[in-house]
Amino acid sequence: MPPSSPAPSPVPSPVLTTARDVLDPAHLRAALRVNPADATIAAALRVGAAAAVVLALSAAVGRTDLAAFASLGALVILYGRYEPYRRRASLLAAVAAVFVVAFALTASLTAAGAPVLVVLAVVALVAGLATALCTLVRTGPPGASIVVFAAAGGMVGPLAWSDVAERGVAFALGAVVAWLIGMSGYLVRPSAPARLAVRRAADAVRRALDAGPEAADAAASARAAIDRARDALADDLSHRRTRDTARVLAAELAAVAAALDGPPAAEPSGATAPADALPPRRRLRDDVRSGWRVPGWRLAGVRVVLASVVAGGATLAAGLSHPAWAQLGATATLQGASTRHAVVRALQRGGGTVLGALLAWPLLEAHLSFAATCAVVVVLQVVTEVVVGRHYGLAMLTITPMALLMTSLGGAVDPAGIAASRALDTVLGAVVGVLAVVLVHPRRRTAAG
Structure with missing residues (x-):
């Protein structure tokens, strides 16, 4: 009788393996580490200039109510900051188109009176598609998270169709200004x-x-x-x-x-220059053609869609007022390419946002004038760009007040309520993002398949 073959060893569960990886204390040390960065000043000044120009234009034409949407469109300038100018021109134009479509889509749904769950489902789909696109095109930071921020801007209501048109034009003009300033260095x-x-x-x-x-x-x-x-x-x-x-x-x-x-070892004859x-x-x-065949971008997009749906739904169930911010937190957490990166991003974004909300509260309570608010927003954007490459969590200390002040430009807000909502929604979204890393994995193929 032939000896029986040994039983195959069990394949470890990817969920349990990833869960153990998530709990690695080394992630906390990595979240506290400050990274070296260079050449941040010029990029930061371009970001600040884009914000300053669109805010000044809003004041000059007497439409300060549209300043928040113009400055939101100007965030296009965050992309391609170190790319050569010919590639940067195409990249900024592509990102601007995605921004405008995302904003116009959610604003149109809001004006049409679509249920909040429907709008949040669309935002989740936008987040997933933007994640896949940013992965294929290799945009680098900030990835799809700012696209979700743009889509969330279209949920500010109630909205009439005339409001959609005016805000859409302001948003698009902000994107055009960002393209022009992003390309300005080519002249010199x-x-x-x-x-x-x-x-x-x-x-x-x-x-x-x-x-x-x-x-x-x-x-x-x-x-x-x-x-x-x-x-x-x-x-x-x-x-x-x-x-x-x-x-x-x-x-x-x-x-x-x-x-x-x-x-x-030997210089060949006829060597090329x-x-x-x-x-x-x-x-x-x-990039799209070569990236299409590389695994990973589909899973990244699916993870973001699922996490965004869960984060938005959980926020609504908890009675919080800004579910799209939870979707933004989940999306930002999932922009990394590894479990370690996602956990570190979650720790930095969650902790930094809580502290940033505490800093934003007195600024919102001060009820600054339009000019003063714009000045603070511009300064915070410049500081953010100097800091973000060195430590994402520290950058959240300025990103959070900046985002809330931009929101306040669109209308009156409750300082304590909006600061608390930003902190709670972001932490919830970051937690859901980490859970998505643990639970969502590629389908394993069987030996027969």
């Missing part, structure tokens, strides 16, 4: 993003060499920085105005890469 320093990318690659290689050969993580980060610089140079190389500078920078980058990996060895220019549609 068209190669600035590529220069920055090469400098960052050189700094990353220097850190990797100082860390020694055993520092695999530092070497991997350096190679990723080199690849990003090559992408930026490929974009500049395809444009007449930046082509010559791109060739010079490509030679510098080749020397940087050689310092990390060492020169080739560094600029000719760059990859093809990467367009948005190229």
Whole structure:
């Protein structure tokens, strides 16, 4: 009688595995860690300038009631801050279109008198689609979370159809201003993003060499920085105005890469110049085509839809007044690519929002004038952009008052009520986001399937 084969070992449950990962105390230490960041001042000033321009225009035309919606549209400028200008132009235009559609959709539903649950379901769908799109196009931070913020702006009611039109125009004009200011640097320093990318690659290689050969993580980060610089140079190389500078920078980058990996063993005859060895220019549609075949973006979108639906429904059941903010909290938590990133984001967003709401309360109680409120909003936006790359939780200390002050521009608010709602809704959304990471996983294939 042949010996029986050993029983296959049980496959560990992804839910239990992820739950154990979520409870890892290392996540708390990571949530408290401050990261290095560079080149934040110029990007921060552009964000502040976009907000200042749209707020000033609202006052100049005597429509301060539309200032909140114009400034919401101007948040388009948060995207593509370090991309080469030709790619940035396409990216900002695409994000602006998504923003306007999301806002117009929820505003139209609100004006039509659709039930709140229907509007929240649409916001959840927008959040999921935006997450998938941002993953495919590789927008980077802030991902889909600001799209949800834009969609939530369309829920401010009651609304007549004339209000939808006026607010939609203000929103679109804010997005146009953001595009113009985001592209303004092209007029004076068209190669600035590529220069920055090469400098960052050189700094990353220097850190990797100082860390020694055993520092695999530092070497991997350096190679990723080199690849990003090559992408930026490929974009500049395809444009007449930046082509010559791109060739010079490509030679510098080749020397940087050689310092990390060492020169080739033998120089081949007829070797190509560094600029000719760059990859093809990467367009948005190229990202979508290549990303379409990579697993992960579908699951990310589904997770966000489910988490947003649950977060919005739970907020309504709890009697809280801003369910879309809970959906925003869940979406922001799920923008990371790993369990660790989601948990750290949840801790930072939840804790930072609670403290930020406490800071916002006295500002709202002060009933600042329109001009003073606008000035504070602009300053908070600039500070946020300087801080957010270093520590997301600290940035929430300024993001929360800024968001609540922007909301107050649209009409009178109860300071204590709106601050408490922001804190509670965000914490609830962050918790639901983490639960989605634990519970929602790809369907496992059987051995026969």
